[in-house]
Amino acid sequence: MNGMNRRQFFKVSAAMLSGSSMAALGLAPQTALAEVRQYKLARMTETRNTCPYCSVGCGILMYGLGDGAKNAKATIVHIEGDADHPVNRGTLCPKGASLIDFIHSPNRLKQPQYRAPGSDKWQTISWDEALDRIAALMKADRDANFVEKTAEGKTVNRWLTTGMLAASASSNETAYLTHKIVRSLGMLAFDNQARV
């Protein structure tokens, strides 16, 4: 019983002895000791993902608490390399190995915010307010500055006074939809991180 105090011994014994005929044989304590060390990730949900940093595209396994029940909010508590992945074979670099702290960074944004002209602070606003106001600003700018034809009469249908930069870590699906929307507005001042 090395390494176990009296209290742990009783806890282990109680858990294991109930419903076990092993107790009658007098073998309980040693067996119980082996059983108590459960794999700490066993009761978690494992989700496969890809490291969002450089472009090696290492496979990662994310371990989350929460079993999918309605009132259980999933939260990631551990991330490690995916040993099945052909490129990284379970390894991660110092950045990938710290991903858990990216998810839970104190600098994650949680609410839409607004900074008024001339102000030195943020104020929280609702999604509705933010999106309505942005849509109004974009439409007003587009309506005022959209170029349908050049001076020589060429049809060009472009909008140059509002621009956009797209994320280099967003998914293909985000990127595809973003591109579709941006071109429908006639925007040309459009780029992504690949340029720099």
Add this chain to the structure above:
Amino acid sequence: MTNHWVDIKNADIILIMGGNAAEAHPCGFKWVTEAKAHRGAKLIVVDPRFTRSASVADVYAPIRTGTDIVFLGGVIRHLLEKDQIQHEYVRNYTDLSFIVREDFSFEDGLFSGYNPEKRRYDKSSWDYERGEDGYVKTDPTLQHPRCVYQLMKQHYARYTPEMVERVCGTPQAKFLQICEMLASTAPANRVATILYALGWAQHSIGAQIIRTAAMMQLLLGNIGMPGGGINALRGHSNIQGLTDLGLMSNLLPGYLTLPNEAEQDLPQYLAARTLKPLRPNQMSYWQNYPKFFVSLMKAWWGKAATAENNWAYDYLPKLDKLYDLLQVVELMAQGKMNGYICQGFNVLAAAPNKAKVLEGLAKLKYLVVMDPLATETSEFWRNAGESNPVDPSKIQTEVFRLPTTCFAEEDGSLVNSGRWLQWHWKGAEPPGEARSDIEIMAELFLRIRERYRREGGTFPAPILDLWWPYANEANPTPEELAKEYSGKALVDLPDPKDPARIVRRAGEQLAGFAELRDDGSTACGCWIFSGSWGPTGNLMARRDNSDPTGIGQTLGWSWAWPANRRILYNRASADLQGRPFDPQRKLIYWNGKAWAGADVPDYKADEPPDTGMGPFIMNPEGVARFFARAGMAEGPFPEHYEPFETPLGYNPLHPKTPAATSNPAARVFARDLADMGKVEEFPHVATTYRLTEHFHYWTKNVRLNAIVQPEQFVEIGEALAKELGIANGERVKVSSKRGYIKAVALVTKRIRPLTIEGKTVHHVGIPIHWGFVGIAKPGFLANALTPSVGDGNIQTPEFKSFLVKVEKA
């Protein structure tokens, strides 16, 4: 990458230059280690700094930043002079025998057709000579004085080992040792690979540096081979995907291009891009351009794109010039932009010349930032003391900051540098009220569309007609969007050979781009991704890691574009009889009826090997080009030009031609040119880079990374430190013409002074990563220093070569 990460294990020689894989791509670098340990591969590293990649290299050579064309041009000269090239490969698979027009010339550092006022070339002479049959004339003996082989040999004759030493500072003996190692891969059964990153791209001649490297690989017959290729490591998890999907000023998805304003009608637009073969019996795959384009227009505008309205051609904006990031910052600084949206892009830190970007953002009416993290861009108006000395009350920009999900909180796919589209799954809910970028973009679009429906406005048709078939309009699912870019049949598709047979039912997903049509019967948002979500489901989510041939081709793992092909140009790995050049590294081969093997053939599947069809099927020549024709801004052969901030003040190759000092075809705005420093005032050569422990400006918000690498520093060599009286750990001020940073000095043996044109040149290393937002110790944005000039072709800023002055803070 032409190849992929695991394939590096098949190389005999590995050249890391313009990158530092051991520190910037550590888990990919293990395949270099694998090649060294199990194949006996030799690693060469060429870099101004003795990096961690260099520390495990068999040979390390120092080089002055920005002089890579001289080094690589010197290798090309060596290979041609010694005739150490893969003869069978270059004779049959490249344009060496093609004859160039008589009026093409190169004199005093400038090619024919230069207009110094416009800083642009008339490229009409940069072309092949045509025969009466319309095809390009060739001389298979390679003796014609104007064949590409002779012209190239003449062009690089000036790139002698002496010149390499004078310009690059690389000792001749070291350079020649590297030449010999690379030349050892000229035999058909030896292969070299190249790993590069922004150390090549971020120069005013970046694209031409990369082109020189590709030419070297072609001479050695290393393109298309397992263990070969030219491999861009790429710096962000989906920078490849964003580029593939065309999120750039002038692109459409799948490397289709937006029309120029001169292209007023669709037939004219298509004709310029539907490339006809330049030699007999060539595939010239861009002949299918109309199929890709019409299918894209159907994916975007659905029923509103019809044959009658030229598939909604007028809905696309037409370009008068490129509106890249540098151009847009210039317009902002001139007060000509009103709004800007930054989706996961920290532009205040990522664009060159921070002061100019700051000025531009402050002139906007509105700025929208979508990001999972707080960024400097979203807080550009905040006074952060010396590192962001602004007065918020004077900045009238309205700023919106919208919280988004991060990778762990969404489903979707990313494209890695090996072109693998890998699907990932959501594991948690986002914090607070954060939403996905998809939902934000969709909500924004619906609100704009609603306003146009209600109020009308300017040219509303493309907005009102945008095809929006999503079950929940306000939040399309990643699955719906992936299926849309992969493509589907819009009606029952009859077999062209047997119209009674239907190959795809209406609504069915397509198996690949070969099924696309130009009559409006197919919709596909990105032709090169076609088949990623095929009739059998989502191939990007596949997880079979078996490698039956043992050469690292896991064809059942995820899905690679195009067509699940893992090594581009793989037809060139086999000879004219269809036998692999190296029987030990068999990739694809002709089995008598079809191409078979460990990869998806990059060729017509049933074309016998000896019909003369070239392996470079995207090129109208059918072969690879040494002579770029009009494809590049600076000229058909890469030539060295100095960085815009040069420590010499002249180009040693053309000391008497000021026009040829720096890239004569680079676009430079007057204000930016005035902002360039001179060596007299800023005597040290600076270069920027990443550290292993940090990722760009993100991880200063991440606790563990902020702990392991907490404070901003710059690296200077011992000699410079001694000259300036700076001790290791002291604070220094580093200034350029545009601004300054203050940081801790790390005095190191890893940066040595170089002797260039007889004078001593010191490099200063500037890791990026710090700023005035984050949980690491606050610092200065490194782009306070960097110059605003881009590469002549793609406008990637010159972050890797500029001039600074180092002094005690």
